Amino acid sequence: MSSSPPALELAEPPPLPVELLRAAVARRPARPGEVPRLEVRVRQLPPDPRRLALYREVCGFPEDGHLPLAYPQVLAAPLHLALLNRPEFPYRLLGMIHVRNHIRQYRRLEEGATLSVLAWVEGQREVRLGRELDLHTRVEAEGVLVWEAVTTMLRRLPGNEERPREERSAEAKAALAQEEELFASSRPARWSVPEDTGRRYARASGDYNPIHLYGLTARPFGFPRAIAHGMWTVGRCVAEMGEAAEAPSLTLTSEFRRPLLLPSKVVFQTVKAPSGGVAYRVRSEDGQPHVMGLLTTSSSPATEDGRERPGA
Template sequence: MSVSPPVLELAEPPSLARELLRAAVARRPARPGEVPRLEVRLRHFTPDPRQLALYREVCGFPADGHLPLTFPQVFATPLHLALLNRPEFPYQLLGMIHVRNHLRQYRRLAEGATLSVLAWVEGQREVRLGRELDLHTRVEEGGVLVWSAVTTMLRRLPGTGERPREERPASASAATSEEDVLFAESRPAPWTVPEDTGRRYARASGDYNPIHLHALTARLFGFPRAIAHGMWTVGRCVAEMGAAAEAPALTLSSVFRRPLLLPSRVVFQTAVQRDGAVAYRVKAEDGQPHVMGQLTPGASSEDLDVDVPSPSGRGSG
């Protein structure tokens, strides 16, 4: 029986820029490997007020005394990278793709709150384009769960893209048509996304991945221009939803469809559902979606679809 590596205990958040540099110089085997349970924990952490102010400014959130719904993802991301940079993790971090995000807020967090953060990864699953794995995050205040997330990453592997596509809709255009019906009564809001959006969000988040900064550095990784951070797009959408995103308990699900090149003109749309949920999407001028998701009122720990460690065991205390 294999023994899980010890929990990585941190006294302060790791530097995201330093973790990206570690990822750039790390060497990992090209072949697939097992993903063991890896955990990192940060106790007694208070978000940086300056970073919060920069985040509000670039995403459009008001300074209302509370953390925006999506902000915990920002201070959790350096912990995620610290996990994926551990020698036990089998894949190269650079090149992994953020494909989905599912987060729950159980109550609004005051901006000066003292928090404990636990993040972990374990296992993977085979998909058409390679391997998917889930990064789990649990945020507590005073030992009580207040925010959680599942961040799904894709690692492309050679030869996987050519396998037969299974469980694919009969027509991609049919799926697009269903989305268009959903947003048929929505009033489109045009956005102009400036060329410096990636650099501004990098200052707020610490994510200085070169694909987001300049066209020149993005071309080194196969992009014609720099691309916006996916979580900037999600944060901007949540800020645009106003009061709907200010409820105490919320669930937000997001799917990243294709990169948003900088600069761009895009369209933001929302559609209120009968149950009070708000569907949203950001689409390009050619009609193809960049991000699509749903904001739902309510969140309960009972319906968590993640393996939450017990506070008496590996959980945060």
Template sequence: MSQRWHDLNTPPNLPELYWKAATRRKITGTELPAAGLRHPVSVQPAKLAAYRQVCGFTENGLLPPTYPHVLAFALQMQLLTAADFPFPLLGLIHLANRIRVLRPMGGVGDLSIGVRVDNLRPHAKGAVFDLLTNVDDALGPLWEAQSRMLCRGVKLPGEAPAEPAPNESGLSELTRWQAPADIGRRYARVSGDYNPIHLSAVTARLFGFPQAIAHGLWNKARTLAALGEQLPAANIEIAVDFRKPVRLPSEVCLLASPAGPSGDLRLTGAGGLEHMIGHWRPLA
């Protein structure tokens, strides 16, 4: 069956969407909406430059591999706060993220973004679903992503599948960096993601966190910026699982495989605390 889409005539209004998210706290069902949302976007050089600075990417003529997430964020918010989406947006937990860069992302201007949700299934702590994003340019598919999202408190029939053990052999320390106390606010300004758990200790405590925590996608972006020339520019899949949050401020350590078409990575904190694990692979 072909995917159904709703094409938006006007861009999403983020302040209005945040208000909807803040005033909705109940689970209303267990059926995901069948239709996705689409909308055109344009890359704004000043906003892209600010994102590069916050995440540590150098100017190489290509979009950073994580930047399409920023372009899609408002549309994702629109989908996840719609009346037919059954779960409250605040409280969703981003467990894992997989991106695929299909072609080199150079000279990118006008794009079409599509977002949809799929594959609701049991999880040991509730239920998970996939938030799927695709980006097309004038030549066709350019980039796609799959984010695995957890909603606690949802009861579904069936058994939660076991998570496969990651392969993390042969990793060595590549670099370290500081995640400063204000990185949540700085990343929010370039991404639009003002989730309170990232902004300050005061707002994070409202949701059960003793300190603000770094955005998972900032951790991934900062990691890919550090890997730099180790990664191919296209025909690549980069997948990560988010483990323990990075509390702010703190120092993190990146371990990675040697440069090559395939490799593994691990982001750790004090005492070897595992924040993120992942890999990069060529597309089949």
């Protein structure tokens, strides 16, 4: 069995625009390939105050001295792209779809903290539409694990058969009925999402993927207009949940359903989930779903004797 490629140790994250350019010119075979374990780490990563201020502004967070719950995902994004651009990775980055995100925060992070960030990818699994793989992110402060996430990506592959339409329709109707019952008691908030949201979030995150910038740059990729960044939508939801998202230890799950075209008018809803926590969703005014998720409190990582364990 061949050994995994060596881990990358970087002094600072690579610029996201450079990684996007590398992705645009990369060539990969169309057939499925093995995904080896690939790692990249930056040991000293202080958040940039200017970009953090832009992130707070575009998502709606107050200046409270702490990093918003989803902000470490922004810090890790260049490392994710660097992993997926490595020659050992078998698929083109462009065309991969962000389908789910799972975040665990073990304590609130001060905005001036210097963080150590490790990201890795390993393996994949077959799903109905192609292959799914997980990007793992681990954030430490002073040697202690404080935040981690799993970012699930989908690579559609030719030849993957769709299930019969009748079967999909029955499942979809049952899931929709259950979801509507859950949110029936919620008080919806209506948002107007401006046309420049993608450009504003790009200035905060460094993610200048053309599908998020203008209709002209999004159309070659099959979108009639620019679409919002998925993690902008998540960040905006977290900001709207206020104090519920300011607890020290939290778990946030998000499922991305459909792209959010810009500009748009959407409906944001929250409700107490039967299993605990706050369920949330964003849908269009005509009922098309964009994002659905759950925010819950979580416990700190610990060893068997109850002491907080250090990071790896």
